[in-house]
Amino acid sequence: MKAVRYHKSGAPDVLTYEDAPDPRPGPGEVVVRVAACAVNRLDIWARSGRYPTQLPHILGTDVSGEVVDAGTGVVGVEKGTHVVVYPVISDGTCQFCLKGMPNLCLRRGFVGIATDGGYAELVKVPEANVIPTGTVEPKMAAAMPVDFGTAWSGLAKAKVGAGDVVLVWGAAGGLGHAAVQISKSLGAEVIAGVNGATKAGFVKSLGADHVIDYGSVDIVEATKSLTGGLGASVVFDHVGGETWGKSVDCLARGGRLVSLGLTSGPKSEVDVRRVYSDELKIMGVYGQSKADIANVLKLAADGKLTPSIYKELPLSSAKEAHEVVESRGVRGKVLLLP
Numbered sequence: 655m656k657a658v659r660y661h662k663s664g665a666p667d668v669l670t671y672e673d674a675p676d677p678r679p680g681p682g683e684v685v686v687r688v689a690a691c692a693v694n695r696l697d698i699w700a701r702s703g704r705y706p707t708q709l710p711h712i713l714g715t716d717v718s719g720e721v722v723d724a725g726t727g728v729v730g731v732e733k734g735t736h737v738v739v740y741p742v743i744s745d746g747t748c749q750f751c752l753k754g755m756p757n758l759c760l761r762r763g764f765v766g767i768a769t770d771g772g773y774a775e776l777v778k779v780p781e782a783n784v785i786p787t788g789t790v791e792p793k794m795a796a797a798m799p800v801d802f803g804t805a806w807s808g809l810a811k812a813k814v815g816a817g818d819v820v821l822v823w824g825a826a827g828g829l830g831h832a833a834v835q836i837s838k839s840l841g842a843e844v845i846a847g848v849n850g851a852t853k854a855g856f857v858k859s860l861g862a863d864h865v866i867d868y869g870s871v872d873i874v875e876a877t878k879s880l881t882g883g884l885g886a887s888v889v890f891d892h893v894g895g896e897t898w899g900k901s902v903d904c905l906a907r908g909g910r911l912v913s914l915g916l917t918s919g920p921k922s923e924v925d926v927r928r929v930y931s932d933e934l935k936i937m938g939v940y941g942q943s944k945a946d947i948a949n950v951l952k953l954a955a956d957g958k959l960t961p962s963i964y965k966e967l968p969l970s971s972a973k974e975a976h977e978v979v980e981s982r983g984v985r986g987k988v989l990l991l992p
């Protein structure tokens with residue numbers, strides 16, 4: 655098969671479009687013919703060496719396609735089924751797996767990091783890692799598991815609903831644009847935070863009620879001003895160290911800070927007094943469950959969520975796709991098509 659591999663970590667030009675062996679399914683495994691694979695920041699970090707992988711390695715965590723082969727013992731999925739890949743690999747036996755939290759598995763990994771992923775014509779995954787896509791078309795489906803699944807997981811944990819005001823950092827990016835749409839679908843008022851006024855029109859088109867360009871105004875003052883001085887009841891933060899302290903300052907009393915990762919550094923200065931005296935809740939979110947992904951696929955099938963595809967590129971242009979994602983100008987998702 656054709657695949658994009660890297661033989662050493664480094665800059666985008668280590669990504670090489672080449673021939674690789676076809677994956678053969680072992681017991682309990684299926685092979686998916688890849689229709690589309692979305693590019694995530696996780697891919698960038700692995701390629702650059704922040705997440706070591708076996709070499710040569712095939713990236714690709716967000717995959718949709720059709721099941722074309724199955725190993726012995728596979729009973730739950732038939733050839734020809736259109737699926738997305740559930741990205742979390744778990745052992746199924748540790749105390750967290752047994753409690754239904756595979757994303758906290760003591761031996762967790764991700765498809766495309768711990769194993770070869772979807773930057774290829776074919777990918778092999780455990781049977782437990784496929785989810786039927788129903789009527790959601792393959793490109794849309796590939797754009798959903800990591801960003802929409804994770805955003806759903808966080809906003810559901812925060813019990814977002816009518817009456818909430820949700821502030822979303824980085825609202826034009828993959829995770830942010832998912833959070834805006836999901837928050838609106840749950841009945842909340844949404845303040846979209848963007849870095850650069852040129853993204854305002856995009857986030858408004860997703861349904862955002864207000865837009866704050868935190869590249870040019872103070873996000874804390876602007877959030878207070880939009881909420882009658884109270885602050886947001888939920889802040890959706892996937893930027894990390896640069897923003898955490900401000901996220902706390904943006905919250906209303908009793909507010910929930912949903913922390914889903916970082917694109918800036920890991921350290922932040924937080925006014926701890928606000929956390930206890932205003933009974934703030936800090937909610938960490940790592941990955942997502944299969945049910946989270948099934949939920950967002952259903953909402954997409956019903957027309958309530960629509961992943962925005964910023965760019966589609968052939969698999970052979972993976973280097974360009976990484977450069978686009980690293981440019982930070984992205985609105986929505988970048989897809990690779992084998």
Ligand SMILES: [Zn+2]
Pocket residue numbers: 744745746747748749750751752756758759760761
């Ligand atoms: Zn486990």
